[in-house]
Amino acid sequence: MVNKVFDLGFEPPNFEKRFVCISEDVILSAQISACFNKENTYFITLEPPRSFHKYWNNEFIKLNNLLAKINPEKIIFARVKPRMINAIKNQLKIRNDKYIYLYNKSQVRDFAIELGTIFRGELCCPPDFEKIAHALLEAKRKKLRLIVKGSAEYEVISETKSKHLVASDSSEFINPVILGNYAFAINADLKFFDYDPPYSPKEINEVIRDSRGGGKRGSIAKNISDELTKWLEDKVGFKYEFITFLTSEINYGYFVPTIATCHIYNRVLPSHFICGSIIEPHVKVESALLVDPDFFPNSETDEIKNLLKGEKVFIKELRGDKFSNLDLDNYIQFYPYDFLFICSHGDFPKGVQFKIKFKDKLGAEHIIVVNIFDTFDPTQKGIGDDRLIGVKSFIEFLELDGDVWYQKKYKKGTSKTAVEDFLAIERKDWNVLERRESDMKFCNVIVTKDPISPYMPMVHSISDPNSSPLVFNNACVSIYTLSGDFIHAGAKFYIGTLDYVNDHIAIKLAKTFFKKSISENQSLALSLWESQKELAVHDRDKLYSCIGCHFQKFSFNSGNKKKNIIERISKVNQIRARSILFKNLEKNVKERHRDALIFLVEELKSLNSRNGSTKS
Secondary structure (H helix, E strand, O other): OOOEEEEOOOOEEOOOEEEEEEEHHHHHHHHOOOOOOOOOOEEEEOOOOOOOOOHHHHHHHHHHHHHHHHHEEEEEOOOOOOOHHHHHHHHHHHHHHHHEEEOHHHOOOOOOOOOOOOOOOEEOOOOOOHHHHHHHHHHHHOEEEEOOOOOOOOOOOOOOOOOOEEEOOOOOOOOOOHHHHHHHOOOOOOOOOOOOOOOOOHHHHHHHHHOOHHHHHHHHHHHHHHOOOOOOHHHHHHOEEEEEEEEOOHHHHHOOOOEEEEEEEEEOOHHHHHHHHOOOEEEOOEEEEEEEEOOOOOOOOHHHHHHHHHOOOEEEEEEEOOOHHHHHHHHHEEEEEEEEEEOEEEEEEEEEEEEEEEOOOOEEEEEEEEEEEEEEEEEOOOHHHOOEEEEEEEEEEEEEOOOOOHHHHHHHHOOOHHHHHHHOHHHHHEEEEEEEEEOOOOOOOEEEOOOOOOOOEEEEOOOOOOOOOEEEEEOOOOOHHHHHHHHHHHOEEEEEOOOOOOHHHHHHHHHHHHHHHOOOOOOHHHHHHHHHHHHOOOOHOOOOEEEEEOOOOOOOOOOOHHHHHHHHHHHHHHHHHHHHOOOOHHHHHHHHHHHHHHHHHHHHHHHHOOOOOOOO
């Protein structure tokens, strides 16, 4: 079995249902994970919520929801601090006899005996995080006990055992354990690579866009794009049929145009995302939200609508000029949908470009060029002309001291934190040298027929805690800020574009994708890859990227979908109404609950009236 080369499969793995491990300790959680070596089975190891992170409360809620769905027999705390254990236990409200506490390797050995795990030998490795990940994968495949100790020697042997590679540019936190377990469960090879090019994720995205243009900027970007392709080939190898990238939002798939890819973001609790995808491997669609301002006379929306109707999906449409940006914001953030499809112009709106002189903390002078976009949308507070206006702002960096941003250099005697020093200066105190109108480069907006402005989503949450939707944003340049926002808010899968896409290609690709994913029941990632492969003339035209696990598929079930959506909204309303009463809830969170409740109560009334009921 060990010498077997695994085929590429798109079926989801099973998962260990008896035990779940909560840990932020790589060494101990890896040794525990090695005790669970049943083939094609994922052992769930979850990071605890981060105590002082701004998403702290949301992470407790997500952890609670995941554990409720898994319903394990036992929860293992592996070297978790007592304060965190108490906080988690207070949230979970689970009996004390369901908890196991492990703090050292001798306890892990005793646990393996009680579990009844039979090992064929031992595998030792040093406390090097990347080596631990590889050793964990090898130990699980060979059914060996994993021992981590400082005196051990372990050499990572690079050999191809699968047609699928899991590649990560980060070995931080417990990512090595997560990926060792994940690669084992999906029969994939594993590789870590240091991200050493001098470009941030945002700069990489700019390179992708500029490389398809002309002029000096286009020429520089093409050269950098070619360098990145060669660099990535050297790091991970292009000998696989599929690559899953764990990344901090770099769309590596664009630089691997001959191989099918998907991405998983590692910025916020990737263990929770992977776990949620495995325990619910299908996007179960009962409710769909279709957004189409009708800019395209032959858009794909009606065809998608008919496909969904054939599956008895309850459909809510926002079409033409019949909805405002406020309506769109309410539906995206509060309405319980399982599938969101956006067919519109995505755009980089007109902003204002500023050329600004400032001093860093060492007193050195710099000149920085930035684009700023401000949008002004009505809120639900107030009535008519007295309605309050919400302001959203987005900043993009273009140049520093005359250098294109992704080629910026820090001059001798200047601060390496010059950018942070600039951001600390309030806008009213800027020393502006030049100011002019400019096109934004990264700020994702959705163009609607609202006369006020384009819609700039800032997605904080998705309404239904039991919904983890697929979002297909078939607008231009829709992968950047929006993909991370939707994934962090709870989406299970996101599809967007890296640059401007020809209208005809966008329509045809969407129709092909949904034919493959719905009519032919292929996985979402494979459907997207095959659709691009059929339609793209050149590799640089493969501009769609996806965030999510490779095995995710659509799923449809029978039943009264309209009745289900009414019940879902009613349940969400009850949850939000109770939340408003919590004394310790932050003011802005309470306001969001109130806004959602006002919107959903009206939506429920509308649904009930069409359903012949007066109940609200």
